[in-house]
Amino acid sequence: MTIAVAGGKGGVGKTMVATSLALLLAREQDTLLLDLDVEEPNAHLFFDVRSAGSEEVRVMLPRVEEEYCDRCGVCQDVCAFHALLVLPDRVLLFPELCKSCRGCVVLCPVGAVVDDTKRIGVVEERILPRLTVLTGRLDVGCTDVPALIRAVKSRARTQAAANNLAATSRSTVTVIDAPPGCACAAVEAVRGADLTVLVTEPTPFGLHDLDLIAQTLRALQQRFVVLLNKAVPHDDSVQRWCEAERVALIGAIPLDDDVARACARGWLLPHALPWSAPLLLGILQRIEAFAEEQV
C-alpha cells in the first residue's frame, strides 16, 4: 500500500504529517518513507539518525564521438530541448538542457552519438526499527526533478520487494512526502499511490492551492482525501470546500504554537506532543480505511 502526502501550497505541514504517519505505521509493520521533495528534502531532519549511505543517481546523457561525426546536424535538428549545437568543427552539448530522451542517439545516421550519463543527485538511506527513510536529494543547479523522483521510487520498489520476501506478517507500506505545487514534480511523486492525503490550511492561499492540486489529481484519476492542518475555530472554509467537492475530510490538526515549535525543531509530533498521538492515530486509521477500500 502506498499513501502520498501532498498539498499544493508549501508550508502546510506535508512533512509533519508524512513523518508522523510513517512513525505510527512503523509500530506495526515495515514502513518506507520516501522524501520526494527532492529540491528541498526535509523529512530526514525529523529522524535523529545518520544516513546509512547514499547512492548516486545518474541519468542518460548523450556523448558525441567526434571521430565518427560528420556534422550532418540531425542531432541538433531532432533535439526538442536545444541541448545540442552542431558547429563546423565540433558538436556542443548543454547537459543542463538535455532531458535524456535519447532521440539523438537513436536518430544519428552514422551512430556517432552514444549513451553516457550525468549525475543529478543522490538517494540517501536512513534505517530505523521497521522504518527506512529514503531521501531524494537533487544536486544544486540540476533540474531533472521527475527523473530523480522516479529513481527514488524505483529504489523503494526494490526495497519493498525485499522486505516482503523476508516478512512473516504484513506487507510493507510506503508513505510519500510530495513536493509543493501542482506541476510535473508533484504529479510524478503521487503517481500510482493508492491514496493521496492533501494537507491544507484554512486560508485563501491554502484553499486556492487545494483546489488546484485536487483538479490535478482528478485529471490523473488518483483518489484523495483532505486533512486540515492549522485549523482555527469559526472557520469552516475547508469543510465547506470538501462538502461541495464531495471529498472526505479525514481530520483536523489545530493551529497551535506547540505544534509549530515542535515542527520547527524537527521533532516528531506523536513523540513531542502526547495529546497529538491519538489524534494522528485516528487520522491514520481513516487513511488506511480509505486506501484499502478501493482495491
Place this chain on the structure above:
Amino acid sequence: MKRIVVMSGKGGTGKTTFTAALAAIAPLPIVLADCDVDAANLHLLLRPVAAQQQRFLAGALPVFDSRSCSHCGMCASACVFEAITLRHGQYAVDAAACEGCGICARVCPDGCISMTQRLTGHTIEAVSRFGQPMVYAQLCVGQENSGKLVTRVRQLTDERARSEGVDFVLVDGPPGLGCPAIAAMSGVDALLLLAEAGAAGAHDLARMIELRARFGMPAACIVNKADLDAVSRAGILERCEREEIPVLAEFPWSPLFPESLRQGRTLTEMPEAPFRASLDFIWTSLLNHGVTS
C-alpha cells in the same frame, strides 16, 4: 531597472505575505510579478483589476492518426518516458508523462504521429489594488514547462516596467531549487531570502544560498517565525553573516499572519499596522544599502 526576487527554498515561509506587504507600502512605483506559476497566490491578496489573460503554448504533444497506424509499436519502444501505451487497441499518449521530445513522431514508419503545441498555461497582466502593474500566471493542470512559463512572466514584467517607465520590479518567487526557481532568479539584481527559523527552513536556506552562489547576485535575508527554534535561528544568522548576507528584519510566529490572509489584508492593513517599521526598514535597505548592487 532593478529586479528583486523573493526566494526561500522551503515553501510556506511567507514569501507571498511579505511581497504583498512590501507592495502595499512601496515608496516608489513598482511592477509586481508572481513567479509561483504552479500555485500563484499573490493575486489573492492584491486582488488585481483589469486582468488580461493570454494563452501560453510551450512544448509539444504527439497526436495519433490511428487510420494509418500499423501497430508496429516503435513509438512506444522509443519513448524513454514510457508515455505511450496501447489502450483498447490504439496507441495513445499519457500527457502527464510525455516530455514532448517528439522522438515517437520521428521513428514512426507510418507517419501517423504529428506533434502539436500544448497549452501550458495562461499569463495574466493586471493592476494590483494598489495601482501597480502586476503579472502572474497559471500553469495548466499537471503540466511540464513551468520554468518556461516563469520566464514568460519575467519577460512580460520587464516589458510592462519599460512601457510604464517604472524602474523597480518586485518578484514573488516559487519554492524549491528546480526549473521554476532557476528561471525566477536568472538575471535579477538581488535576492530577498525569506528564511524560516526551523530545522527545515535552515536546511533549505543553505541549499538556496548554494544555488545563489552560482549566480553571484547579492542577497539580503528576512527571518520569519524567528522565535520558533533558537538553534535554527542562530544557524541562519551565522550562515548569513558568513555569506555576507545582511539580515534586514526578524518576525515572530504569530496567528496574526494567517488571520490577515483570511481577512484578505496585507500585514500593514491590519489594525495598528503591525511590523510597519520593520517593513519600512526593509524597503530602505533594498533601495539604499548596496543590496541592489
